[in-house]
Amino acid sequence: MSERFTVSVEPSLAQDFDDFIKRKGYSNRSEAVRDLIRGALAKERLSPEQDAPCVGVLSYMYDHHERELSKRLTQTHHAHYNLTVTTLHMHLDHDMCVESVLLKGNASDVQAFAESVMARPGIRHGQLHRIPLDHLADPGDMSTHRHSHGHGHGA
Ligand code: NI
Numbered sequence: 071m072s073e074r075f076t077v078s079v080e081p082s083l084a085q086d087f088d089d090f091i092k093r094k095g096y097s098n099r100s101e102a103v104r105d106l107i108r109g110a111l112a113k114e115r116l117s118p119e120q121d122a123p124c125v126g127v128l129s130y131m132y133d134h135h136e137r138e139l140s141k142r143l144t145q146t147h148h149a150h151y152n153l154t155v156t157t158l159h160m161h162l163d164h165d166m167c168v169e170s171v172l173l174k175g176n177a178s179d180v181q182a183f184a185e186s187v188m189a190r191p192g193i194r195h196g197q198l199h200r201i202p203l204d205h206l207a208d209p210g211d212m213s214t215h216r217h218s219h220g221h222g223h224g225a
Contacts, residue, residue: 155173177200
């Protein structure tokens, strides 16, 4: 079931929005508005104040010949086994690797872990995407993340 509501905006804003919809490829205004609402709500849920449970997708590129880096990355992942669900590794060529790490935990823990990886020397193009889980029927099922948040990261 959908709920309908009417929004009034000035003509120039409506024109800008319609141009945006065309550029992004939305089929209609409703779909675009739904995405914008979801985006705004998700941003708030992922804020430090609300710190919702979330899944995170962290990806980055690195040179596996940097031996210390590979070793330390593995150590970091093991130290946070409660956050890291799985890692996909792609050998791009003789030197470079791309990894995509699926994370599950509270928004702030996922963010802190991702930042500690992305800030490491040798890590390139690091990026984190987080999706809040509170729309799920059972958002509290954090099977890989049993402890409460707000602690240090010494697991
Ligand atoms: Ni590789």
